[in-house]
Amino acid sequence: MNDKRMKNALENIARRGVPENTNLWPNISARLERKSLMMTLRTRPVLLLLTILLALTLLTGVVYAIGKSLGYIPGVGFVEQNAPVRVLAERVSIQRDGITLTMKQAVADSAQTLVMYRVKGVSILRGAAEQQCTEAPALLLENGVRLESTDGYLTNMSGENGVLNFDANFTFPSLPVGVTKVTLIAPCQLPTLTLQLVPAPEGLVLPATEIASTFESSRPLLPTPTLVAGLETPASAVYPTDFPATPTPVPNGSGLYLEKVVELENSYLLVGNFTDAGDLPGLLWGGAAEESIPYEFHVTDRNGKPVSFSFRPDLMPPSGWSNVTYWALEVRKPLDAPVTITLPEIAITIDDTFQFPVDVGANPAVGQTWPLNQTVQVGGYSFLVEGITRTERGYRIKLRSPLSREYAFYDLQLEEYIAKEGYENFYDRKGYFEMQETLVFKDGLPSGALTFTMHIYVETQAGPWTLTWSPPAKP
Amino acid sequence: MEEQQAIQRLKDDDIGGLEFLVACHQVKAVRTAYLITRDLGLAEDIVQDAFLRAYRSIRGFDSTRPFEPWFMRSVVNASVKTMQRSARQVEVGEDADETIFTELASRVESVESQVESIEVQNQIWDAMQKLSPRQRAVIVQRYFLEMSEAEMAKESGTAVGTVKWMLNAARERLRGLLAERSEG
Numbered sequence: 001m002n003d004k005r006m007k008n009a010l011e012n013i014a015r016r017g018v019p020e021n022t023n024l025w026p027n028i029s030a031r032l033e034r035k036s037l038m039m040t041l042r043t044r045p046v047l048l049l050l051t052i053l054l055a056l057t058l059l060t061g062v063v064y065a066i067g068k069s070l071g072y073i074p075g076v077g078f079v080e081q082n083a084p085v086r087v088l089a090e091r092v093s094i095q096r097d098g099i100t101l102t103m104k105q106a107v108a109d110s111a112q113t114l115v116m117y118r119v120k121g122v123s124i125l126r127g128a129a130e131q132q133c134t135e136a137p138a139l140l141l142e143n144g145v146r147l148e149s150t151d152g153y154l155t156n157m158s159g160e161n162g163v164l165n166f167d168a169n170f171t172f173p174s175l176p177v178g179v180t181k182v183t184l185i186a187p188c189q190l191p192t193l194t195l196q197l198v199p200a201p202e203g204l205v206l207p208a209t210e211i212a213s214t215f216e217s218s219r220p221l222l223p224t225p226t227l228v229a230g231l232e233t234p235a236s237a238v239y240p241t242d243f244p245a246t247p248t249p250v251p252n253g254s255g256l257y258l259e260k261v262v263e264l265e266n267s268y269l270l271v272g273n274f275t276d277a278g279d280l281p282g283l284l285w286g287g288a289a290e291e292s293i294p295y296e297f298h299v300t301d302r303n304g305k306p307v308s309f310s311f312r313p314d315l316m317p318p319s320g321w322s323n324v325t326y327w328a329l330e331v332r333k334p335l336d337a338p339v340t341i342t343l344p345e346i347a348i349t350i351d352d353t354f355q356f357p358v359d360v361g362a363n364p365a366v367g368q369t370w371p372l373n374q375t376v377q378v379g380g381y382s383f384l385v386e387g388i389t390r391t392e393r394g395y396r397i398k399l400r401s402p403l404s405r406e407y408a409f410y411d412l413q414l415e416e417y418i419a420k421e422g423y424e425n426f427y428d429r430k431g432y433f434e435m436q437e438t439l440v441f442k443d444g445l446p447s448g449a450l451t452f453t454m455h456i457y458v459e460t461q462a463g464p465w466t467l468t469w470s471p472p473a474k475p
Numbered sequence: 476m477e478e479q480q481a482i483q484r485l486k487d488d489d490i491g492g493l494e495f496l497v498a499c500h501q502v503k504a505v506r507t508a509y510l511i512t513r514d515l516g517l518a519e520d521i522v523q524d525a526f527l528r529a530y531r532s533i534r535g536f537d538s539t540r541p542f543e544p545w546f547m548r549s550v551v552n553a554s555v556k557t558m559q560r561s562a563r564q565v566e567v568g569e570d571a572d573e574t575i576f577t578e579l580a581s582r583v584e585s586v587e588s589q590v591e592s593i594e595v596q597n598q599i600w601d602a603m604q605k606l607s608p609r610q611r612a613v614i615v616q617r618y619f620l621e622m623s624e625a626e627m628a629k630e631s632g633t634a635v636g637t638v639k640w641m642l643n644a645a646r647e648r649l650r651g652l653l654a655e656r657s658e659g
Binding site for chain 2: 018024027134409
């Protein structure tokens with residue numbers, strides 16, 4: 001199958017599935033309105049002052065969290081215990097047209113109400129959304145008050161033989177004290193379901209305390225080293241230098257930040273983030289970072305010995321910031337503090353574009369070469385562009401690279417012409433790597449004054465990044 | 476209003492800038508997410524979230540660069556992540572109910588002159604269902620978004636060798652699946 005046929009097929013499939021009159025703006029603007037209160041608060045002078053004070057504190061490398069008494073239910077998360085916590089008395093289900101909704105848990109604390117259920121048997125052919133199965137449910141109190149969800153997500157989706165199953169977790173405002181019965185207005189056009197709540201049985205809610213803690217973080221020297229002696233550092237970077245919006249102030253620039261520490265009986269739960277503050281010497285791509293950063297830590301004690309810990313992705317809050325990657329660890333007691341959390345390195349991409357004007361004349365001969373012998377630098381690495389050669393059906397550029405193929409990529413274009421195809425040859429020479437990029441033209445060979453554009457990407461590592469943390473001393 | 480003006484307005488906290496960007500990019504973005512997730516509702520949710528993320532992080536965006544590649548990266552990554560997190564591998568394997576294919580086909584408009592291309596589309600759509608979310612994403616990036624391998628490497632933050640390998644593996648698998656269906 002050729003590229004065009006594939007392209008057309010995907011276009012048509014997408015057109016059939018997604019109408020041209022799709023309009024997301026009403027939903028997006030509604031969600032923005034819900035957040036407007038938060039935005040208003042952000043702009044209030046008092047809060048701004050607090051933020052500045054916090055930022056000044058962070059500049060010293062130390063932040064003090066505010067102590068708070070919490071509870072922790074494994075598999076559910078943190079709960080606040082300013083009032084007795086109520087949970088679902090027993091699992092209940094409803095069923096219709098082959099779709100079953102089973103309420104797995106409901107937890108009502110003084111701050112919010114969480115409902116967790118599993119939906120099974122949704123027809124893939126009819127689509128989950130078309131059957132209103134992905135819609136948020138609502139809660140109806142006995143006094144007629146209806147509560148709408150404030151947050152939620154679907155997870156653990158699986159499907160086979162034409163049916164789809166998934167878990168749903170939705171958050172609602174807190175229930176009034178004393179309420180022990182609510183009605184779930186279920187999705188999927190299912191009948192309503194009565195949820196009976198009882199005080200949380202002893203032992204379900206583990207004691208947990210959000211503790212005052214301190215941390216210091218360090219970052220590696222940036223940018224990355226130059227391999228070839230005598231080369232100058234690139235004159236300018238094209239990457240953004242403004243600090244983007246982040247959940248925590250980042251006066252120390254890119255690096256590890258600790259947001260929350262919760263003490264359990266036998267361990268500590270640490271939730272933090274790696275923030276790209278826009279000051280990296282290259283681009284850290286969010287998608288790749290989210291897949292790698294949270295799972296590449298190691299933890300050592302004050303003597304440098306490894307500390308037993310586990311990754312806790314279930315505690316990582318969803319990130320609303322593309323430049324913020326959350327992580328969450330559970331570190332076992334006892335600890336020989338301080339402990340150091342280390343992210344060995346992050347992969348960043350540095351790129352630059354260079355143009356090489358060459359007049360090949362009206363009738364360039366096969367094998368004819370136009371020497372360039374120009375040195376270009378990307379990310380502190382030096383590349384020698386040797387020259388351009390006329391091939392049987394196109395042109396080839398040859399360059400010497402200090403980096404192997406895994407860490408450098410080259411994209412050659414000819415201005416104002418579209419090559420039918422391109423290919424590359426790569427050779428490991430003694431002391432350097434040779435890269436040949438070739439453009440092939442189908443309908444006539446371009447000639448005369450030509451401008452070749454070479455885009456060079458360098459993938460490099462930056463690290464280590466560390467965060468040192470100590471639990472507070474016991475009184 | 477030009478795109479750069481819209482971005483600047485958004486950077487100045489003018490929500491009208493976002494409305495312009497939504498109007499310009501929403502259909503292509505939802506179609507991209509749909510090709511990866513195969514669920515219109517999920518695709519719309521993903522794209523809504525992506526626009527909200529863009530709104531929050533626009534101040535860190537270099538407005539001399541085009542918006543679409545930056546935004547589509549977010550949509551593709553979120554689509555893959557959603558599918559991976561949900562472990563939603565809709566298995567329609569050898570022992571699957573054949574009526575699924577029949578019913579899917581019956582939903583397609585049956586204009587005689589389009590039968591061949593519709594058949595091809597259905598074959599591709601069915602075969603793509605058997606690819607992993609990441610493999611679907613590279614197919615969508617390469618053929619639907621028409622990104623070069625260089626752009627894909629840059630957007631995914633991986634080495635180009637990895638992109639080439641993934642694309643090749645996805646193509647080979649797709650080719651094999653299409654051959655199976657043709658022979659069947």
